[in-house]
Amino acid sequence: xxxxxxxxxxxxxxxxxxxxxxxxxxxxxxxxxxxxxxxxxxxxxxxxxxxxxxxxxxxxxxxxxxxxxxxxxxxxxxxxxxxxxxxxxxxxxxxxxxxxxxxxxxxxxxxxxxxxxxxxxxxxxxxxxxxxxxxxxxxxxxxxxxxxxxxxxxxxxxxxxxxxxxxxxxxxxxxxxxxxxxxxxxxxxxxxxxxxxxxxxxxxxxxxxxxxxxxxxxxxxxxxxxxxxxxxxxxxxxxxxxxxxxxxxxxxxxxxxxxxxxxxxxxxxxxxxxxxxxxxxxxxxxxxxxxxxxxxxxxxxxxxxxxxxxxxxxxx
Amino acid sequence: xxxxxxxxxxxxxxxxxxxxxxxxxxxxxxxxxxxxxxxxxxxxxxxxxxxxxxxxxxxxxxxxxxxxxxxxxxxxxxxxxxxxxxxxxxxxxxxxxxxxxxxxxxxxxxxxxxxxxxxxxxxxxxxxxxxxxxxxxxxxxxxx
Numbered sequence: 169x170x171x172x173x174x175x176x177x178x179x180x181x182x183x184x185x186x187x188x189x190x191x192x193x194x195x196x197x198x199x200x201x202x203x204x205x206x207x208x209x210x211x212x213x214x215x216x217x218x219x220x221x222x223x224x225x226x227x228x229x230x231x232x233x234x235x236x237x238x239x240x241x242x243x244x245x246x247x248x249x250x251x252x253x254x255x256x257x258x259x260x261x262x263x264x265x266x267x268x269x270x271x272x273x274x275x276x277x278x279x280x281x282x283x284x285x286x287x288x289x290x291x292x293x294x295x296x297x298x299x300x301x302x303x304x305x306x307x308x309x310x311x312x313x314x315x316x317x318x319x320x321x322x323x324x325x326x327x328x329x330x331x332x333x334x335x336x337x338x339x340x341x342x343x344x345x346x347x348x349x350x351x352x353x354x355x356x357x358x359x360x361x362x363x364x365x366x367x368x369x370x371x372x373x374x375x376x377x378x379x380x381x382x383x384x385x386x387x388x389x390x391x392x393x394x395x396x397x398x399x400x401x402x403x404x405x406x407x408x409x410x411x412x413x414x415x416x417x418x419x420x421x422x423x424x425x426x427x428x429x430x431x432x433x434x435x436x437x438x439x440x441x442x443x444x445x446x447x448x449x450x451x452x453x454x455x456x457x458x459x460x461x462x463x464x465x466x467x468x469x470x471x472x473x474x475x476x477x478x479x480x481x482x483x484x
Numbered sequence: 485x486x487x488x489x490x491x492x493x494x495x496x497x498x499x500x501x502x503x504x505x506x507x508x509x510x511x512x513x514x515x516x517x518x519x520x521x522x523x524x525x526x527x528x529x530x531x532x533x534x535x536x537x538x539x540x541x542x543x544x545x546x547x548x549x550x551x552x553x554x555x556x557x558x559x560x561x562x563x564x565x566x567x568x569x570x571x572x573x574x575x576x577x578x579x580x581x582x583x584x585x586x587x588x589x590x591x592x593x594x595x596x597x598x599x600x601x602x603x604x605x606x607x608x609x610x611x612x613x614x615x616x617x618x619x620x621x622x623x624x625x626x627x628x
Contacts, residue, residue, distance in 0.1 A: 338556045360559055380563045380590050385556040385597050390604055397600030404596055408589040 175254075177312040181304065184255040185247035186214035189263035189422075190222050196260065196422025198466030202451035203259050203306055205465050209458045210314050210322070217247050217256065223266040226389055234283040240270035241284045244303070245296035259306035259451070261339040261421035265346070267303040272346040274298040305340065306451065307364040307420055308357075316371035324459030325483050326373030332453075333379035333414035333445070334365040335405065337424040341383055365420055365450050372457035377412040381405050388423045391430070399438060402431035406443040415477070416446045418453055425449060429471040446474040456483040486517050488599055495592045503588035505580040508571040511591040512540060515564045518595045519543035522554070525602055538565050557597045563590045 192200035207214050220243050222228070224236025244267060247253045258264040273280040275298040288295040304312075314322070341350060341359035350357045357364050362383065366376045386405060387398030406428065409417050419425040428447045435441045447470070455465035462468070462484050467475060478484050491514055498507060516539055520530040523546055535541035544561040548554040567587035571580060 338559075342555060342558075343552065360562060378586070380567065380586050381560070381593055383559045384593050385560075387600060390600070394600065394604050397596075397603060400596045401593070401600060404589060404593050408586070408593070411585055411589060 180255055180302075181212075181257070181309050181313045183213040183215065183253075184257040184304070184309065185251055185253035185301070186216045187220055187223075187243055187247070187256050187258045187263060187267070188216065189220075189258060189260040190225070191260050191262070191422035191426075195426045198469035199259055199422050199425065199449050199451060201464075201466035201469065202449055202455050205460055206310070206451045206455045206458065209455065209460060210310070210318075212309065212313055214257070215251060215253065217243055218250055219246065223258075223263045225262055225266070229266070234280060235287075236266060237270045237273050237280050238284045238287045240266045241274060241296040242288070242291070242293065243267065244270070244301050245288065245294055248296065248300035249294040254301060256301050256303045257306060257309045258303060259420070260423070261305075261337050262423055264303065264305045265339040265342075268346045271298055271303060305420070307368070310368055310454065311364050316367055319368060319371040319454070319457075323372055323457050325457055327369060327453060327457050327481075327483075328373040328375075330374045330453075330481055331413050331415045332369055332374045332376050333409035333412055333417050334362075334369065334376060334382060334450075335379070335409075335417050335419055335424060335428070336362045336365065336382050337388070337419075337421045338383055338385045339421065365418055369418055369450060369453060372454055374418075374453070377409075377414045379409060379412050379414065381408050386424055386427050386431075388427045391427050395431075395434065396438070398427060399431045399434045402428055403435035403439060403441050403443070406432055406435070406445055407441065409445050410443055414445055416448055416453070416474075418448060418450045420450050426471065432472060446477050447472050448474055448478075488518070488521050488595070488602070491517050491521075491595055492599065495588070495595055499588045499592060503584045505571045505575060505584045507584060508568050508587060511587050512538075512564060512568045515561065515591050515594050516540050516543055518598045519547055519561075522547045522598050522602065526551075536565075540565060554601070557594055560590060560594045560597065564594060 188200050204214060221239055223243065224239040228239060229236040244256055247256045256267060258267055274284060285295045341347065341362055344359045350359050370376055384405060385401060387401040391398045417428060425447060432443055452465040452467060456462060456478060462475060462478055495514060503511060520543065523530045523543060531542050531546045533542040535545055540561055544558060567583055567590060570583050
């Protein structure tokens with residue numbers, strides 16, 4: 169399908185401005201490493217956004233949402249006006265959500281446009297105008313460039329025999345109005361039952377289980393301020409995945425991923441609830457399916473240990 | 485009145501013995517009761533309305549009014565309704581036992597989400613939705 173600039177999604181997404189965001193430089197480094205390694209293996213080009221800043225995350229948004237809009241707009245402005253890119257790819261659900269929200273606000277809200285223009289002038293860069301770039305998630309990036317057929321052709325180590333619960337978290341699809349491309353008919357992502365990760369991993373040979381908590385809250389926002397709540401919510405997600413028959417929970421967000429890993433350990437210590445389900449980024453799983461070694465996709469950087477598991481499954 | 489503690493204990497019981505397809509109605513009702521606690525804690529009367537044929541969905545919508553973060557449990561509510569429909573409309577389906585098991589975990593997630601949200605917003609004493617009551621008492625004490 170072609171867009172308004174005449175390029176197909178496949179062509180447009182083959183070279184994108186890459187916005188890793190803060191988490192991927194810290195607790196989510198394995199996601200950063202595996203995204204880059206997977207992109208390289210698939211022949212997709214990532215140009216990291218120059219001198220990028222925090223998207224405003226939850227902290228800034230809670231104090232002043234307009235400042236968050238500005239911070240996200242600066243990232244998009246650099247991609248569009250300095251790097252001359254059409255597409256920004258953000259693998260983190262929080263960054264992806266915030267950039268999409270900023271885009272929506274700048275399209276629809278005069279006050280947001282006024283604040284962003286004032287702060288951009290003060291900071292000495294061009295003001296971002298709604299529509300200059302398209303923000304996509306890492307799932308869109310792989311799905312719309314390589315797709316399921318392309319992945320099937322490239323599989324070197326099939327994920328056959330791996331039962332996966334795909335966990336998308338609550339920021340990937342919510343609120344619906346900032347994601348106009350979702351729920352847009354055949355081929356588009358669904359906000360109520362997302363399936364892009366399921367589709368990609370199935371193409372690499374995995375068996376997806378029916379998992380009813382795909383978009384359920386993991387309590388990520390309260391992981392430090394109210395750890396018990398997060399532990400209970402995560403523990404429920406992990407137990408549900410196991411009850412659904414999953415051996416692995418595939419993730420696509422660094423906050424969800426580290427929350428699941430940390431609270432899996434904490435649930436055993438504080439609640440006495442032990443779960444064995446492995447927590448692995450979808451980029452790590454796809455990377456290994458493409459023949460990359462576990463270390464190449466940063467499996468050693470995960471908090472939880474899944475080396476023995478992937479070895480047993482013939483991926484190492 | 486059913487308290488959040490009662491709801492949590494009953495869900496623990498059901499999950500411990502693995503919910504059966506015949507528990508679908510009770511699991512849906514426990515979801516409604518969890519949502520009622522949230523609405524009550526916000527000082528409102530829980531709605532008796534239906535949305536898409538379900539009071540649970542109407543209660544969720546009421547709970548999310550002026551509080552978009554509450555929509556983080558929207559899909560959990562819809563999954564609960566979805567499983568209820570599967571279990572009641574395809575009761576002889578070979579997957580019914582597994583669907584009932586999943587419905588138990590989904591109902592538990594909704595309860596945990598609401599319980600956690602009430603704690604973080606300091607609503608209630610986590611055994612009942614007492615903040616509105618406490619605020620009334622505080623206001624009258626302060627006025628004296």
